Amino acid sequence: MGAIQINPSRLMADLQTLRGFGRMGNAVVRQAFTAVDIEARRWLAEKMSEATLRPVWDEVGNVFALPRGDEPTILIGSHSDTQREGGWLDGAYGVICGLEIARAAQEAGRGGVACVAFADEEGAFAPMLGSRYWTGELSLQAVRACSDSQGRQLADVLAGIPEIARADRVPYERFRAFIEPHVEQGPVLDGSGDNVAVVSAIAGVRQLELSFTGEQNHAGATPMEGRRDALHEFLQYASALCKAFTARASEAAVWTFGELGIHPNSPSIIPGRVRAVLQVRDVTTAGLDALMGEALQLAERLRGVRGVDIEARQVLSVAPTKMAPDLSGELAMAAAEHSPRKWRRMPSGALHDAAIISSKLPTAMVFAPSLGGRTHPFDEDTRPEHLVLGCSVVAAAVSRLQS
Amino acid sequence: MGAIQINPSRLMADLQTLRGFGRMGNAVVRQAFTAVDIEARRWLAEKMSEATLRPVWDEVGNVFALPRGDEPTILIGSHSDTQREGGWLDGAYGVICGLEIARAAQEAGRGGVACVAFADEEGAFAPMLGSRYWTGELSLQAVRACSDSQGRQLADVLAGIPEIARADRVPYERFRAFIEPHVEQGPVLDGSGDNVAVVSAIAGVRQLELSFTGEQNHAGATPMEGRRDALHEFLQYASALCKAFTARASEAAVWTFGELGIHPNSPSIIPGRVRAVLQVRDVTTAGLDALMGEALQLAERLRGVRGVDIEARQVLSVAPTKMAPDLSGELAMAAAEHSPRKWRRMPSGALHDAAIISSKLPTAMVFAPSLGGRTHPFDEDTRPEHLVLGCSVVAAAVSRLQS
Numbered sequence: 001m002g003a004i005q006i007n008p009s010r011l012m013a014d015l016q017t018l019r020g021f022g023r024m025g026n027a028v029v030r031q032a033f034t035a036v037d038i039e040a041r042r043w044l045a046e047k048m049s050e051a052t053l054r055p056v057w058d059e060v061g062n063v064f065a066l067p068r069g070d071e072p073t074i075l076i077g078s079h080s081d082t083q084r085e086g087g088w089l090d091g092a093y094g095v096i097c098g099l100e101i102a103r104a105a106q107e108a109g110r111g112g113v114a115c116v117a118f119a120d121e122e123g124a125f126a127p128m129l130g131s132r133y134w135t136g137e138l139s140l141q142a143v144r145a146c147s148d149s150q151g152r153q154l155a156d157v158l159a160g161i162p163e164i165a166r167a168d169r170v171p172y173e174r175f176r177a178f179i180e181p182h183v184e185q186g187p188v189l190d191g192s193g194d195n196v197a198v199v200s201a202i203a204g205v206r207q208l209e210l211s212f213t214g215e216q217n218h219a220g221a222t223p224m225e226g227r228r229d230a231l232h233e234f235l236q237y238a239s240a241l242c243k244a245f246t247a248r249a250s251e252a253a254v255w256t257f258g259e260l261g262i263h264p265n266s267p268s269i270i271p272g273r274v275r276a277v278l279q280v281r282d283v284t285t286a287g288l289d290a291l292m293g294e295a296l297q298l299a300e301r302l303r304g305v306r307g308v309d310i311e312a313r314q315v316l317s318v319a320p321t322k323m324a325p326d327l328s329g330e331l332a333m334a335a336a337e338h339s340p341r342k343w344r345r346m347p348s349g350a351l352h353d354a355a356i357i358s359s360k361l362p363t364a365m366v367f368a369p370s371l372g373g374r375t376h377p378f379d380e381d382t383r384p385e386h387l388v389l390g391c392s393v394v395a396a397a398v399s400r401l402q403s
Numbered sequence: 404m405g406a407i408q409i410n411p412s413r414l415m416a417d418l419q420t421l422r423g424f425g426r427m428g429n430a431v432v433r434q435a436f437t438a439v440d441i442e443a444r445r446w447l448a449e450k451m452s453e454a455t456l457r458p459v460w461d462e463v464g465n466v467f468a469l470p471r472g473d474e475p476t477i478l479i480g481s482h483s484d485t486q487r488e489g490g491w492l493d494g495a496y497g498v499i500c501g502l503e504i505a506r507a508a509q510e511a512g513r514g515g516v517a518c519v520a521f522a523d524e525e526g527a528f529a530p531m532l533g534s535r536y537w538t539g540e541l542s543l544q545a546v547r548a549c550s551d552s553q554g555r556q557l558a559d560v561l562a563g564i565p566e567i568a569r570a571d572r573v574p575y576e577r578f579r580a581f582i583e584p585h586v587e588q589g590p591v592l593d594g595s596g597d598n599v600a601v602v603s604a605i606a607g608v609r610q611l612e613l614s615f616t617g618e619q620n621h622a623g624a625t626p627m628e629g630r631r632d633a634l635h636e637f638l639q640y641a642s643a644l645c646k647a648f649t650a651r652a653s654e655a656a657v658w659t660f661g662e663l664g665i666h667p668n669s670p671s672i673i674p675g676r677v678r679a680v681l682q683v684r685d686v687t688t689a690g691l692d693a694l695m696g697e698a699l700q701l702a703e704r705l706r707g708v709r710g711v712d713i714e715a716r717q718v719l720s721v722a723p724t725k726m727a728p729d730l731s732g733e734l735a736m737a738a739a740e741h742s743p744r745k746w747r748r749m750p751s752g753a754l755h756d757a758a759i760i761s762s763k764l765p766t767a768m769v770f771a772p773s774l775g776g777r778t779h780p781f782d783e784d785t786r787p788e789h790l791v792l793g794c795s796v797v798a799a800a801v802s803r804l805q806s
Binding site: 083085184185186187188203205207215216220222229232239249253258259260261262265269271272279281316348349350351373375 | 587588590591606608610620621622623626629632634638649652656657658659661662663665667668669670671672674751752754776777778779
């Protein structure tokens with residue numbers, strides 16, 4: 001069998017076509033289960049058919065492209081939905097890589113490669129909904145009961161998609177491995193000058209929802225002494241946390257207050273309530289445990305000291321995941337060949353469908369560099385030669401795995 | 404002439420009736436120029452007529468009750484609009500006190516007392532719009548050009564109110580003084596056990612709008628080192644400010660971050676932008692200057708240090724105002740008589756229409772205690788005997804001023 005030869009210009013053209021579904025300047029607005037997301041999936045299914053692959057929609061809108069035979073098959077892909085405003089490559093890159101490699105495998109007369117566009121990785125209804133359904137972590141009933149920020153229930157949304165009514169099941173047992181190519185969405189590769197990375201592990205995530213409840217009062221008539229200012233208390237908490245975390249966190253650990261709301265949010269009223277979400281990531285469970293323990297202890301220690309109640313509740317926990325060593329080893333060999341001395345192994349700070357799939361299939365990931373490490377949707381970009389390189393590395397590893 | 408004798412049960416009954424316009428549990432929703440605000444003003448005008456006073460609407464919806472003669476007249480009142488969700492006494496108390504005292508003065512056959520319900524003190528269209536129009540600080544044109552948060556222009560809203568089409572002018576020169584009774588909206592009286600206060604000065608207000616601009620990035624994929632986290636920078640700024648202000652502020656000074664918004668406000672994204680409003684109040688211009696200078700210098704000092712740009716812009720400035728000494732002296736005498744050793748002089752941290760009117764007329768204020776100092780709309784309350792006492796103190800001072 002000849003090696004799988006990808007077609008770089010076809011890869012780039014398909015990436016640009018997919019970008020057109022929901023394009024908004026440099027960003028893309030293609031949230032899961034919107035009309036434009038479904039249109040994009042229909043276009044993907046057409047491209048799969050053209051490549052003599054069999055497109056299959058499952059019950060939650062994951063779209064697979066299957067080779068006709070039942071030979072041992074490697075699945076390649078990612079998700080094709082975006083955040084409310086997403087970068088054009090996030091998710092899309094892995095899907096089109098999968099399409100291109102599966103297509104090239106068909107052309108080489110060898111097959112054995114399938115591709116997938118998972119549904120709702122970004123969590124319009126629930127984070128990584130498609131891969132969590134596929135691996136059995138979420139039941140169909142649970143999926144259908146999910147609702148979005150506007151209160152629409154997913155069951156109702158799914159009922160409006162004809163392809164879902166004709167859906168098929170695609171058991172994961174059918175595949176021997178899963179590979180997810182992705183853009184780094186961070187500054188490591190761009191900063192180091194490396195052209196490609198093989199992912200060693202995906203950091204776990206914990207989220208703590210913190211509620212500070214003080215007393216809402218007039219900002220002019222209430223003296224400083226005796227105020228129960230919920231925002232002031234959050235500031236004390238965040239400062240203390242930052243100091244404690246800086247002292248004890250591992251090099252790979254990160255933490256962020258990304259969500260914050262104050263009530264009633266008026267210049268003349270002392271905030272009576274603050275709600276903040278602390279997100280912590282690390283590549284080891286011990287690291288996550290240590291940081292979360294610190295965050296909870298601190299809430300306990302400050303509770304009530306200045307008349308402000310503090311509640312802390314863990315709202316998300318995803319365990320760190322090691323990538324499959326053999327599969328990653330093949331990708332590393334291919335990376336070393338295609339980009340000698342200009343590649344690296346690195347952990348992924350971002351979560352990916354791969355973290356979910358790894359519980360069921362040998363799973364690996366490849367990263368292409370993000371220019372300037374930027375993931376702001378309007379700036380996100382990757383050099384075309386790096387997009388092609390990442391895809392070539394996966395194609396080469398798949399060729400070797402099949403031989 | 405007999406002294407003015409207020410009727411406590413009539414005062415309380417009218418307060419409860421006014422509360423019914425827009426009541427929502429313990430709070431009141433009666434924003435300026437809404438249907439319920441106009442209905443409340445019509446009811447007030449009726450009560451004024453019943454009391455043989457002449458109700459007059461002016462071009463912006465201020466409603467005055469004038470005695471028939473042209474004797475030297477003392478104006479008493481406040482505003483009858485509320486915040487989006489307001490306490491039942493804020494503003495309403497001063498208006499009904501004015502109505503009761505003007506009515507009692509008519510009954511005593513002495514007249515010489517007018518009452519006013521100013522429009523839009525709370526700033527649905529512009530803060531203290533009614534009193535700022537009345538004193539000439541805002542032109543009619545400027546008032547009509549104001550728009551609310553939903554983009555409605557006030558000119559259009561006013562066009563729908565028949566009383567405005569028949570409006571009259573009520574020149575402030577017609578009055579010899581203005582007295583605004585109000586609830587304290589703070590904890591000082593309730594904490595000290597005093598039953599009434601005469602206001603010495605109204606604190607000035609400055610507001611600084613602060614914008615922190617860093618870089619929005621993926622919270623998992625971006626290492627701590629090199630982050631340009633706008634919220635983290637705000638935390639640094641707020642901590643440093645709090646320390647500096649605590650060290651140098653006067654006893655009367657207060658400061659509050661009451662408004663805060665972060666972008667994009669998602670747990671997995673490092674905040675790229677933060678907008679915060681710092682409000683500072685003090686009873687002297689020198690005090691305000693010192694604190695604002697500190698806040699601006701700090702922004703200058705931190706700008707760019709961690710890759711986050713900081714912009715600071717003063718968006719509001721209201722000078723501190725001393726109350727008229729003679730008028731306040733009469734109120735103090737009355738307070739001492741009606742509540743021996745259980746009264747005090749105190750500054751007002753909150754702004755009031757009185758601060759605006761004081762530029763044109765001798766102006767004074769009286770405070771009734773707020774239970775627990777609470778101004779949260781659903782908790783705001785004052786003991787009935789304190790509401791009656793505040794009104795009696797003003798009535799007694801007016802009696803003496805007229806004799």
